[in-house]
Amino acid sequence: MLADCLAARLSATPVTPKLVFSSNGQGVALAGTDLFFAKAMEQADWIHADGMSIVLASKRATTSLPERVATTDFFHDAAEVAVANGLSFYMLGGTEQQNRKACEAIAQLYPQLKLVGRRNGYFKPEEEEMVCADITNARPDVLWVAMGKPAQELWCVRNRDRLGGVAWIKTCGGLYAFLAGDAVRAPEWMQRWGLEWLHRALQEPGRLLWRYLVTNPNAIYRLIRYTR
Template identity: 65%
Template sequence: MPHSNPYDFPVVRVGGLATASVTRRQLADCMVQDCMAARNDRERWLPKVVLSSNGQGIALAGRDPAFAGAMAQADIIHADGMPVVLASRLTRHPLPERIATTDFFHDAAHAAERHGLRFYILGAKEQQNRAAVEAIQRLYPKVEIVGSRDGYFASDQDDAVCEEIRRSRADVLWVALGKPRQEYWAIRNRRNLQGVGWIKTCGGLYAFLAGDAPRAPLWMQKLGLEWLFRALDDPKHLLWRYVITNPVAAYRLVRYTQRAPVF
């Protein structure tokens, strides 16, 4: 992480990544705390970058030093994969639960309704982005969505995109650009987004909100098999990815998880 942990929860190294031992509720509380602090100091506040750890990300960080470096600059990394939670049982502070971004979004939206936080929805194709916005407005009518745009823009447009987001006075920026682009983008543009409370990467969230992708049954989620459900649902795009990344991730979860000392 970029600096000492300013939060109340402990951080443990799982699969080589510094991972927050935190509940969904605690993470939502951190979001509110940071966004309120940002509102009080918009000219100097740098957004907190909140990323997630799963098998794909752990494997990618293991073979790509640039991606590992980007992950190391996050303010919070939470576990978006059940194998990460299971591996954490070897550490001094086991993770209390998996925080899938598709689940955490609802905790964040409830908190946003209670505290009047504003969302900006960035990423995905235009049609899916629009459908996701409509779903959020239907599910959480008190959440103010102050802007949205698709993820099909070049890096030389970053400044204009960030200026639009800053003008919207968004508290939470949701970024769905696909891994690893979304992580690189969040870290690279943090200083262009002063005043935004959180930059939260969210991968395939909009597909789930739009109804384009189904969630795995709860029993598969609890067993850490959601990847298998997704691969079978979309084998053309996902099966080979999991075949390549899962063995690497499994090795790194065993080899690069910091174990608690045995007394």
């Protein structure tokens, strides 16, 4: 992240942002059923494993992944790097209340972090150009986008060329819910055993339980069938 942000700052012309996406069981299942999402994932410059299923499946590949990189954890690492090097963030997505609460929490955790702008994720397609203009005018080094899969990946690909000068566009799914205190991380042992999905499903059964019951078997099949 740091090298890309510094390079973007030194560039004589606005750089095209790098797309940084994450992959988990839901993403694997979606990629198998949604062609537009699969093509959007192919546009990413970086994809990290945000689910233990991806890490476990990689053990069957020539080069395995050493560990899971959860976006919720990565954000704090990125914030520390940003503070140390004067990088700036723009927080896009979520409801207005959740976005505001998340930014207030960030300001408390990292008072020296440069938050140059924020906006909820509820706007019409015809407003996208205006939203992108607001972001580029704020000149963030990293744009965090929390709209949920597949909407956030599709949005990033669709608007990438409108966001020249931003070094990284990082999707972050449910990050704001954790920052705002609306969701609680699973115990360490559940994270280690790849059961954080179960913890979240028990927290929000009405929204997540059915989703995981549908996507998990699909993801497991695809990871076994197509991992080489």
